[in-house]
Amino acid sequence: MKKIFLIGFMGSGKSSVGKLLAEKLGKEFIDLDEYIVEKAGMSIPEIFDRYGEKFFRKLEKEALREITEDSRDAVVATGGGVVEDPENCEILRKHVTFHLQAPWDEIWKRISKDSNRPLVGRGKEAVKSLYEKREKMYRETGRVINTAEMTVEEIAEKIKSIVTGLEEGGK
């Protein structure tokens, strides 16, 4: 098993869980948003401000392709909107993908004051409907990990044990 992908809404813990999981599994950690920022030479808010969300989605789609096509053994944390593109979901379904599910109230507490997430600026109700719309997409794309009341350590351990089981089962 070469790559493990983490999907889920903004603030669901993909990056922190991803880093720890990568360490536990002895794999490299790749953050899709950081990959995009490095390639574009601009921050995410700058990309949204100057070129718009559509352009960001194009960069995100290219980045996902590049990452899935290389042969590195890695844990990859994606951005929350990666599932907006059905072709991205198709790629993710061919890999081992986990959906970090977290309750809305918890998510909003974590992201509401974050200026590095341009979509948060659209306001609580708009972000909540995005959350509700995307939940189904995440569910259909990855194995659900219910993270409510769990620490980053516990979530990473849970995924690690599933991955180990899959490897032993020869997947």
Ligand code: S3P
């Ligand atoms: C987005 C989520 C962000 C980032 C961008 C758009 C989204 O990543 O890709 O701001 O559409 O949900 P995180 O999920 O890591 O915050």
